[in-house]
Amino acid sequence: MNSAGAGNFIDKKAIQPLLNWFFPRICLICNQPIPESKNYVCESCWSAISPAVNSHLKSLWLKRAAGADVYFSGYHSCFLFNDSVQKIIHSLKYEKIKNIVGEIAKKAVPPMLENSEITSSDYIIPVPLHKKKLKERGFNQSAVFTREVSKYLHIPCKENCLLRKRYTQTQTKLDAEERRINVSNAFDVKNGEEISNCKILLVDDLITTGSTINECAKVLLAAGARSVFALSIAHPA
Ligand SMILES: [Zn+2]
Structure with a gap:
């Protein structure tokens, strides 16, 4: 046999x-x-694990961004970042335990269903990795989470529209201004007509200073999207 x-x-x-x-x-x-x-x-x-207090997120970010133009209409984070959430994201990102997104989604989706800015989205789009990083890691952790959320929310996922055209260094050790410069002009939109006048739900695993989602939102709006609302697994207090 x-x-x-x-x-x-x-x-x-x-x-x-x-x-x-x-x-x-x-x-x-x-x-x-x-x-x-x-x-x-x-x-x-x-x-x-505490849920994030989303009502304060945009004002918190605005305070951090101090004077930067804001391109996203708001954002929703699932959990407050702590050591436990870090372990969960780490297991997804570096230990490649992709199935954990199913458990994250089970906990994270119910509050999303209460938010009309999320449920009224036309497309859900993950923050992309550069193709070199994608090859190194083998998958995009934000895309894996996006696909799972897309199934629960019944919002189509669009993965080949937003591209990371520049390889950027990891943001972990950079301050807010360095992060903003690091991701400046790092993204591009292909086939912009597909998102013309659409409401986009943009997904990243972590939102810290918000510089990445803001830069993505900027190019999505420039390509014709009507609005961009951001979603993350976690954000720091
Ligand atoms: Zn335990």
Whole structure:
């Protein structure tokens, strides 16, 4: 029997308890064993993650941006950034645990459904990676999250419209002004007619100073989009 035949022969459901005993599922935040049905993060760790207080986000960003032109109409963040959220995003981005977006979406989508600026969007677009970065990492974590959210919200995802034309250094160690300069003219829109007069929901994994989403919103509006509302998994307090 070849290996594919053996795979069909073994009833995976029947051996799952045995697999769980040998390889218990561990919460990636607290490292405690979790029930089979819970995939990556235990309920106790999820409940310790605070939702973001979105009413203050735009004014917070405006204060940080001090004088910069603002191109997005507002933004919604799912969670307040802390060590637990950092572990979740890290596991998605660097450990390539893509399935965790399903769990993030389950927690993050219900509040989005209350926000008409989100639900009325025509297209949902992820902040793109440069093709060199995409090759290095193998996938765009924001796009993986975007596709999941797109399914829940029933808003079509458009991935080949917004492009990162310039390879930019990581923003982690840059201050707000350096970040703004780092992403300046880094994006471009292809086939702008496809988003003409459309309301765009722009998605990034993290919004910190907002310089990346602002630069993306600028080119999307210049290409004819009617408005750009931003969405992120998390933002810092
Ligand atoms: Zn836990």
